[in-house]
Amino acid sequence: MKHSLVILLGGLSDERKISFLTGQACFRALKKKGYKVKKLDARGNFIEKLKKIKPKLVFNALHGKFGEDGFIQLILESLKIPYTHSGVLASSLAMDKEKSRIIFQKNNIKVPKYFLLHANTEKSLKKKMENKKINFPIVIKPINEGSSLGVYICKNKKQFDKNYNKIKKKYERILVEEYIPGKEIQVAVMGNRPLGAIELIPKRNFYDYEAKYSSKAKTKHVMPAQLNNKKYKEALLLAMRAHTVLKCKGITRSDFRFNKGKFYLLETNTQPGMTKLSLVPEIALYCGIKFEDLVEWMIRDASNNR
Numbered sequence: 001m002k003h004s005l006v007i008l009l010g011g012l013s014d015e016r017k018i019s020f021l022t023g024q025a026c027f028r029a030l031k032k033k034g035y036k037v038k039k040l041d042a043r044g045n046f047i048e049k050l051k052k053i054k055p056k057l058v059f060n061a062l063h064g065k066f067g068e069d070g071f072i073q074l075i076l077e078s079l080k081i082p083y084t085h086s087g088v089l090a091s092s093l094a095m096d097k098e099k100s101r102i103i104f105q106k107n108n109i110k111v112p113k114y115f116l117l118h119a120n121t122e123k124s125l126k127k128k129m130e131n132k133k134i135n136f137p138i139v140i141k142p143i144n145e146g147s148s149l150g151v152y153i154c155k156n157k158k159q160f161d162k163n164y165n166k167i168k169k170k171y172e173r174i175l176v177e178e179y180i181p182g183k184e185i186q187v188a189v190m191g192n193r194p195l196g197a198i199e200l201i202p203k204r205n206f207y208d209y210e211a212k213y214s215s216k217a218k219t220k221h222v223m224p225a226q227l228n229n230k231k232y233k234e235a236l237l238l239a240m241r242a243h244t245v246l247k248c249k250g251i252t253r254s255d256f257r258f259n260k261g262k263f264y265l266l267e268t269n270t271q272p273g274m275t276k277l278s279l280v281p282e283i284a285l286y287c288g289i290k291f292e293d294l295v296e297w298m299i300r301d302a303s304n305n306r
Helices: 016-032 046-053 071-078 088-095 097-106 122-132 157-167 209-213 229-245 279-286 291-301
Strands: 002-009 035-041 057-060 114-118 138-142 152-154 173-178 183-190 193-201 220-222 251-259 262-269
Touching: 002 016, 002 046, 016 035, 016 291, 035 046, 057 071, 057 291, 071 088, 088 097, 088 262, 097 173, 097 229, 097 262, 114 122, 122 173, 138 157, 152 157, 183 229, 183 279, 193 229, 193 279, 229 251, 229 262, 251 279, 279 291
Parallel strands: 002 035, 002 057
Antiparallel strands: 114 173, 138 152, 138 173, 183 193, 183 251, 193 220, 251 262
């Protein structure tokens, strides 16, 4: 029997349900590989439980707040337990869409034009749009949420008012960005190499929560992405650069829009999903890496001081 480890899953975020799917899939994969594995829900007195178990390492299967924003990573660092994925700083930077975009722009990675709205400052929308030369349609999204939760495309002011009112009660800072039409391209990075780029063609308005996690949404996955050779390599290069400048570790997935020959980076995800509809396992499989081997690689890559 290989050494014991804990899969942290569930947690406190709105992505709790998805985290259980990721955790369960990784649990089965590691069992197949002969590891002694325990699942632990990361809420309540889970830190005390973790101390009692004394695992050799933790597989972080959490998504969203407290799971991929540096919070859980800081706890694991302080407990001196090796863990998977990115460290404290990289996780917190990647989760914050404003901070990460500042870093991307400094490193010649294009992002959509954007600005921040703080709760109850929608009156300044018109002025800010003029200053940034942004026209409708626009996209509004929370600054530190995942799985496309709270994301809306607004074609006019009426739609903006309706959707902004839905999310302003819950989120203090909201990102407003120009809507970039074109292809939805996502790139997986594994350690120090980009794996590949997949194209998503959603039947829905865009690649939202439903399109990501429901097979009923019938999102079309095109692997490899329909790009010419030069542009395909560029997508991989940009994802690798994003991974590097944020100082990420392990697996990441960078999400782009490709329009008129240019890539616009929307975000880099340090805890990509590992469900049956998830993109990183699909990209890895195309590259000849089976799901069980991918998960085991993540275990072998685990460390402290990430």
